[in-house]
Amino acid sequence: GAGVSQSPSNKVTEKGKDVELRCDPISGHTALYWYRQRLGQGLEFLIYFQGNSAPDKSGLPSDRFSAERTGESVSTLTIQRTQQEDSAVYLCASSLVALYQGAPEKLFFGSGTQLSVL
Amino acid sequence: KQEVTQIPAALSVPEGENLVLNCSFTDSAIYNLQWFRQDPGKGLTSLLLIQSSQREQTSGRLNASLDKSSGRSTLYIAASQPGDSATYLCAASNTNAGKSTFGDGTTLTVKP
Numbered sequence: 001g002a003g004v005s006q007s008p009s010n011k012v013t014e015k016g017k018d019v020e021l022r023c024d025p026i027s028g029h030t031a032l033y034w035y036r037q038r039l040g041q042g043l044e045f046l047i048y049f050q051g052n053s054a055p056d057k058s059g060l061p062s063d064r065f066s067a068e069r070t071g072e073s074v075s076t077l078t079i080q081r082t083q084q085e086d087s088a089v090y091l092c093a094s095s096l097v098a099l100y101q102g103a104p105e106k107l108f109f110g111s112g113t114q115l116s117v118l
Numbered sequence: 119k120q121e122v123t124q125i126p127a128a129l130s131v132p133e134g135e136n137l138v139l140n141c142s143f144t145d146s147a148i149y150n151l152q153w154f155r156q157d158p159g160k161g162l163t164s165l166l167l168i169q170s171s172q173r174e175q176t177s178g179r180l181n182a183s184l185d186k187s188s189g190r191s192t193l194y195i196a197a198s199q200p201g202d203s204a205t206y207l208c209a210a211s212n213t214n215a216g217k218s219t220f221g222d223g224t225t226l227t228v229k230p
Binding site: 004031033040041042043044045048056059091093095105106107108109110111112 | 150159209214216222
């Protein structure tokens with residue numbers, strides 16, 4: 001597709017269940033980011049994939065959160081044993097690789113997955 | 119640790135008015151500062167990106183300025199239209215853009 005695609009758009013789950021969120025980046029984009037956005041707040045960085053390098057997991061809030069990416073394509077964010085405080089919109093963004101530290105990098109965002117934990 | 123603050127949290131103006139949205143950041147050692155627009159139920163759309171060596175960027179009715187020394191950026195919207203109604207977020211980047219620190223946003227309503 002032409003843009004970043006995320007699925008599902010909405011997910012309602014019960015506390016304690018595991019959930020998987022999917023992101024399809026723009027073809028050719030080597031960088032992929034996951035964010036969490038709580039109601040009325042800005043974006044919290046979660047994890048960053050760049051090509052075949054080890055992912056930057058510095059934003060993951062707990063070991064219940066993990067993410068994988070297959071090469072330079074699809075990524076899945078998994079939340080185990082969900083808690084009510086995990087309720088948020090989870091956004092994915094992709095970009096072409098920044099050629100140098102601090103290079104202008106335009107981010108393209110998906111529409112997000114609204115996760116509700118009951 | 120970088121902190122980004124946006125004031126006001128919400129703004130309502132009549133159509134046609136010029137307006138300014140404010141963004142302040144605590145760590146001036148940034149590479150870039152970006153302004154994004156977010157519509158309800160949608161992701162973010164990049165509006166303007168200002169590199170640290172630049173003072174401003176313009177796109178159509180939008181003008182963004184950057185003053186690193188004071189830790190401030192402003193987004194100026196000229197001749198506002200109802201279609202400008204959205205939440206505007208700024209993000210300061212101390213590393214690569216995707217790891218930027220985001221403000222909580224200003225929700226703008228432009229009344230016809």
